Amino acid sequence: MALTAPKSEAVRAMFTRIAARYDLMNSLMTGGRHHAWRTVAARETVAAPSGPVLDLATGTADLALAVRALDPARAVIGADFAEAMLHEAARKPAVRSARITLLAADALRLPFAHKTFAAVTSAFLLRNLEDLAKGLEEMRRVTRPGGRVVTLDITRPATPVWSQVFSVYFHRVVPAIGAAVAGDRQAYTYLPTSVDRFVSPDELSSLMRKLGFREARYRRLGLGTIAIHTALV
Numbered sequence: 672m673a674l675t676a677p678k679s680e681a682v683r684a685m686f687t688r689i690a691a692r693y694d695l696m697n698s699l700m701t702g703g704r705h706h707a708w709r710t711v712a713a714r715e716t717v718a719a720p721s722g723p724v725l726d727l728a729t730g731t732a733d734l735a736l737a738v739r740a741l742d743p744a745r746a747v748i749g750a751d752f753a754e755a756m757l758h759e760a761a762r763k764p765a766v767r768s769a770r771i772t773l774l775a776a777d778a779l780r781l782p783f784a785h786k787t788f789a790a791v792t793s794a795f796l797l798r799n800l801e802d803l804a805k806g807l808e809e810m811r812r813v814t815r816p817g818g819r820v821v822t823l824d825i826t827r828p829a830t831p832v833w834s835q836v837f838s839v840y841f842h843r844v845v846p847a848i849g850a851a852v853a854g855d856r857q858a859y860t861y862l863p864t865s866v867d868r869f870v871s872p873d874e875l876s877s878l879m880r881k882l883g884f885r886e887a888r889y890r891r892l893g894l895g896t897i898a899i900h901t902a903l904v
């Protein structure tokens with residue numbers, strides 16, 4: 672299902688609608704595996720030189736929490752343009768005790784100076800962006816030289832048979848769960864469609880290199896359904 676233009680507005684409205692059920696849906700759709708994937712991304716993130724970390728599109732702050740769990744000394748800022756998602760994040764006792772700073776910001780116009788962060792990370796953001804190259808450029812702009820950009824997202828498995836099975840699950844089962852649990856079939860129909868339309872992991876790595884990132888690489892997890900990209904600035 673395509674979102675009506677402008678995409679950013681439709682994406683923000685969608686996450687505002689599903690915010691209260693977002694965490695529960697993630698656990699149901701992935702059998703609870705999503706936390707382990709964020710931990711792998713967090714491990715890549717804390718390999719950055721010392722300095723603050725920006726978790727972009729932090730949503731309910733699970734990746735920000737994973738970074739703090741591995742590196743309690745890091746200052747972590749979670750930014751997102753859907754205030755309802757930030758509200759869910761702020762309700763979590765773990766977010767309060769970890770002193771994660773939450774703020775409203777658009778990934779395409781970040782309110783930070785150049786070279787502010789040692790690392791910028793994002794989970795499940797990139798395929799939602801209106802302008803992928805602009806989003807990557809903003810991530811690069813606010814990262815210090817020598818710092819890291821780490822992204823995590825769902826991707827189509829490379830194996831054809833498994834890709835078919837994944838497609839049936841994602842296009843038939845996930846929207847039904849979304850309708851039953853989140854009361855929003857549309858949001859969970861957009862999810863598999865956005866994955867289908869997104870660039871492949873190889874294409875994303877190429878784009879990162881073209882934009883000036885160094886040592887862009889990725890690894891797959893979750894039976895090939897998750898790609899974690901890491902690059903240096």
Ligand SMILES: C[S@@+](CC[C@H](N)C(=O)[O-])C[C@H]1O[C@@H](n2cnc3c(N)ncnc32)[C@H](O)[C@@H]1O
Pocket residue numbers: 679682683686727728729730731732733734750751752753756776777778779793794795796799800
């Ligand atoms: C699928 S959720 C991921 C949330 C969180 N990173 C996680 O790991 O669960 C996508 C998030 O991206 C945010 N988002 C999408 N486009 C954005 C943009 N242009 N600027 C800031 N946040 C954005 C949405 O509001 C939503 O909270």
